[in-house]
Amino acid sequence: MKEIYDIAIIGAGPGGIATSCEAVILGLKKIIIFEKGNNHSETIRKYFKENKPVDKDWKGIHVDIKGHINFEGGTKESTLDLFDDSLEKNLINAQFNTEVAGVKRIENCFEVMLTNNESYYALNVVIAIGKMGKPNMPSYKIPSSLKKQIHHSISECKGNEDVLVVGGGDSACEYAYFICEDNKVMFNYRKEVLTRAHPNNVDNLMKSVEKGQVRLKMGIDIEKIEESNGRIKVFFEDKSTAQFDRIIYALGGVTPKEFLQNCSVKFDETGEMIVNEKNQNDIGLYIAGDIAGDIGGSIALALNHGYNIVSDLKEKLEVS
Template identity: 75%
Template sequence: MKNIYDVAIVGAGPGGIATSCEAVLFGIKKIIVFEKGNNHSNTIRKYFKDNKPVDKDWKGIHVDLIGNINFEGGTKESTLDLFDDSLEKHLIEAKFNTEVSHVKRVDDHFEVVVTSGESYLSKNVVIAIGKMGKPNMPSYKIPLTLKKQINHTIIECKGNEDVLVVGGGDSACEYAYFICKDNNVTFNYRKEVITRAHPNNVDNLMKSAEEGKIELRMGVDIEKIEDENGKIKAYFTDGKIKLFDRAIYALGGVTPKEFLLNCSVQLDGEDNIILDEKNKNDKGLYVAGDIAGSIGGSIALALNHGYNIVTDLKEKLAV
């Protein structure tokens, strides 16, 4: 007979880490975490520039922490250290480089199936994946020959490049002013005013533009892009055409509906995840992190999700 875990957690970002650590602190013994990357917190590692400030009150919205993981903001590095420390102190079985294919209910428990074909049984399952695994793309076609130059993060920026940053949110603003010291940056947003980003990020962007470090192309859109001898040729709606070495599309992420349905997650008529105050989606099935929060990207909110879930599990498992 297979070992049956008390809780299986899909995703090792802040929501998954918080759930696993809180579970140990509440006396839940059989915990397993699945992460398709080779380490925890891959979104932070991949999408955040080194020494990037990480705020507890993300986008200026205050979140009161209710759990046992102390997080008061810091940098990318200190945030990763915090989660490393939490994992080292707690007995958690983690399976990295392991991607979950689907989760199905079997009688009074769940079967978690990974892409290698192996399956694991658990009384409860927490889906704690982020949206950034499936970034939004523009409506126009991206030439396959430009695949390496079209990015969603600044990780690939080499310096001394002409870089086009597209978007109007926090990530777009942050990316633009982080790389403008070493690159020629053009910031493009289809609207004339940025309303979705935190005021601090907008101020940093505008200050860099005033200093001549960033060219703003506001209130115009991109009609199409072409490959011109390995360069990105962008056609703007105001008639301007410009060449770039690299383009970064920071257009946010999409809730991976197909994956959620494969994991037995219940959605309402508008494809929103159904959740109660304890982050419960269905009996024994919970959702945490980016896809469960109204404040996408809030680490503090993801930590609270983990605490909410475990307090519910504690009563259910009678630990």
């Protein structure tokens, strides 16, 4: 007989980490967390630059932390340290390099199927896979010869390059002002005004513009890109062109609908995923973190989702 876990958590980002720690604190014994990366918090490791300030109230959305992980913001490094400590202190059984392919409801529990064809069984499942596994791409074609010069984070930027940052949110602003001391940066957003980004990020971007470190190209979309002698030639809708060594697309992430369908997740008649205030999708099936909402999400919101889920489990255990 295979072991049946009380709770199986898919993804060890803030949502998954919080759920696992709160579950230990509640007293659940059989907890397992699956993470496809070789460590927890792949999104933070990959998309946050060194020493990036991490805001608790990201995008200006104030969040009161409800659970036991005392996150007050800080830097990339202090945030990862906090999560290291939380996992260590609560003796979390995290399976790294372990990717989940789907979840199937069977009788009174769930089968969690891994990409290596192994299966685990759990009474409750929490899906906390974030959105950055599949970043949004523009609608025009990206020539395959340019793939190595197209990115969604600044980790590949070497310095002394012409870089185009495309997007209108906080990540786009941060990327542009983070790299503009070492690179020539153009910032392109299809709308005239940056309404989605936090005012602090817009201020920082504008300071770089005033210093001549970032050129703005606002209110104009890109029509197409082509390769030109190893560089990227960008054709804007106003018929102007410019050449770059790299493009960083900061267009957010896609909700991985196909994956969610493979996980027995329920959708309403309009095609929207069902998530109630307790982060429940269906009996025993929960959604935490960025994938639980339409708007961007944040670390603090993801931590609170973990708390909501475990509070719901607690109520159910008390009733039964």
